[in-house]
Amino acid sequence: MNTQLFGSKMASIPAISQSQLLLKKTQFISTPKTSFFTIPISKPNKSLNLYGLKFKKPVAATAETAAAAEEKGKKRYPGEGKGFVEEMRFVAMKLHTKDQAKEGEKEAQEKPLPKWEPSVDGYLKFLVDSKLVYDTLEKIVDKADYPEYAEFRNTGLERAESLAKDLAWFKEQGYSIPEPSSPGLNYSAYVEELSKKDPQAFICHFYNTYFAHSAGGRMIGKKVAEMILNGKELEFYKWDGDLKQLLQNVRDKLNKVAENWTREEKNHCLEETEKSFKFSGEILRLILS
Structure with missing residues (x-):
């Protein structure tokens, strides 16, 4: 899915004469009695190394070197070295x-969002959905x-029971609890259908729903x-x-599950992220309705 990551300097290199090059790179062998130019070639069947240089014999490729070369040539995905959750x-x-997260890359909307003025009625719609x-x-x-x-049973991140308690509290305060609306109904139906036939895509929604709530969701709730x-x-x-430990436990489980996926299955999971944001964003906007 997604990886992005010279001007010529030759003009600045001073010219080197051929003689300078030979002086730097070659070592002539001579003695007071025998000069380089008078060495007799008595055995033509043997190779003669005039410059006294040693060359390594080529090493035949082994299974290990072939595997290392293949691994080096593989495309690395951002975060891959730390586990699939990091991806x-x-x-x-x-x-x-950038205003939502320091690592954000998406362009900000040209039109500013309406003034953030949540209402209890809108918030109740958000909580119900x-x-x-x-x-x-x-x-x-x-x-x-x-x-x-x-x-992913009983991870400690479950939220349905907590939300039931909150809605009961609102009812005690005299508020009328609304029925679920289109954003919640649509998302619920989508993940239900997805879970039956596409586990990689479902896991993407599972991850983003719970982890987003533990981060940005908490800040919104406080506000x-x-x-x-x-x-x-x-x-x-x-x-x-401890929320940090609960999240780490689920990260470990997600990484473990993804170890059995092919690269294509992992990419398919990642490709579902945008849909997850779309559905959750529609529910979040209910706060301002």
Whole structure:
């Protein structure tokens, strides 16, 4: 998928005469009794090295040297040396702008976004649709149509139960809880269908949904809480245990699963990143609705 990574200096090199070159690179062998030009050639069948230089005999290629040459010639993908999760993170960062992440590469939108003024009603839509997506992801890994999905059961990153508690709190405050809307319904249906036939693509959505929420999602939650919830921290933004360790455990599992994939399957997973951002972005925009 994605790798990008002389002017002539000959004019600046001073001219070197042929005699200078010979003086630097050759060593003539002579003794007080025998000069270079009077060495008798008595055995023409033997090679005569006039300059006294030693040459190494060519080494026949071995399996090890052939394998090393092949490995050197392979295309390396950004982050590949650190594991597949790093590859996924690199691709995700490319879809961020510089103001969203320091590693972002995407051009900022020419038209500025509308003033960020979240409302409780819009936030509730976001929470409801988010819960639907997390419910779907967690049911998929519990069912495990593909054995590798079972690796991601009970990771500690699950969010559906926490969101159920938050929605119950809003209801206690007198708010009406809306039904899921198109963004959440569409994303839920998409990952459900994807999980049955395309495990690599599904894993991409799984990774981006949970890891994005643990990073940018937390910052958004804090900002919303300050603006419309009197600073209340929702359960959606709390984890049991050390979040960094929970994330590392899931990284290790993702890397382990991807070890069994071909390069083509890994690339296919990475190619799904943009769709993941599209779906999650539509749900996030509900906060401003």
